[in-house]
Amino acid sequence: LRGGGNFCFTKMAANCTTSASKTKTKKKHFVAQKVKLFRASEPLLSVLMWGVNHTINELSHVQIPVMLMPDDFKAYSKIKVDNHLFNKENLPSRFKFKEYCPMVFRNLRERFSIDDQDYQNSVTRSAPLNSDAQNRMGARFLTTYDKRFVIKTITSEDVAEMHNILKKYHQYIVECHGNTLLPQFLGMYRLTVDGVETYMTVTRNVFSHRLTVHRKYDLKGSTVSREASGKEKAKELPTLKDNDFLNEGQRIQIGDENKKMFLDKLKRDVEFLAQLKIMDYSLLVGIHDVDRAEQEEMEVEEKGDEEDCENDGMGHPVGSYGTPPDSPGNMLNFPRIFGPGEFDPTVDVYAIKSHDIILANFPDAPRKEVFFMAIIDILTHYDAKKKAAHAAKTVKHGAGAEISTVNPEQYSKRFLEFMSNIIT
16 A cells, blocks of 8 residues: 555565464455456446445454544555456456545545445446446446446546546545535546556445435536537436426425525535635535335336236345345345435435425425435536536627636536525
8 A cells, every 4th residue: 555554565466474464364355256257247337246245355354543644635546466366257368447636535425424335235236237327428337236326437637637636525524524415426446458547436326225316417507508418318317417407497495404404405505615726516406206106116116916916025026236136235235115206314314304384285386305315426626627518608709708617716606596596
């Protein structure tokens, strides 16, 4: 481990030894590791599963420090695997795996109340699932099989920006006790397969692992060129934008108390981002329609009765997101029974119920909905690239036009104003 710690890496993972290698637990650790086959649809994902499994196992032998040191924010661990024979059906024979700032991200997971064992299970027990979401930079998104975490490919510039903000981000998470709408960064990795380097972050999923999202919006508080394309709208769950939201007359009805709590948190987070000269972030909004979900569940059950299909007791076919048949379950796969639109706030940390004034014969009463809302994409710094884009857009739209590339201070004010107007 560069910059502190006592990791040991050799060419073959199975040959790695530490001072504790003579104990029985160390042997068990390697036996357990061989049970996992890291089966995935492509070598890159198998390497991600192997790497996270390996680094979490290694970290479990590193004592938790009283406090993080400056070196921890520059540290990394690296392993190079060459010509290994283990599990060659699933893993490429040569690959490299690098974890950035392992001690910092372990500390962040703890502050976000995510147990390392649960994190490891979610990423490694079964292959991550591809999502059709893609941002304009062409980033790829996946979710872990249990839908708890989102894996996103990022650029080397994003990695550099993460290093720039990590110390302040960590300090902010400490001060707000993990109670934030900012992305919950849980790990950052570099994978090298066939000589190609891929960078990835893992964050907590904004949406629920259990409640279906029926509508999805990416809101920036700008109306210039903020409409989903025809191609996007043709998707099963398109990511709609600010103009789509306004044109549909959509509102986020969560009641006065929830609105105040939400906007206070949003204001604090956005002011922090403005201080860091960060902009171009969005509010990701997912809407779960409770009545529609009930209707869909009834249809699934009816269909299930016809096919006499086996399910997991919650109306989900086995394997839809639960544990693979050959593995032991963790807590999430045996949730307590929830009623329609109900959720566990310790798991679905971004969820807010719609304002409960559901009155019979009141056509204007809000729909029964659950909203999932959080800030995403916070790695864009107001640099020369943005300044150039701003100059170009000003020429095109005029100095007073409302355009997306303003400075971070203006961006945060406009963002907050827009959000406070659409929430009731």
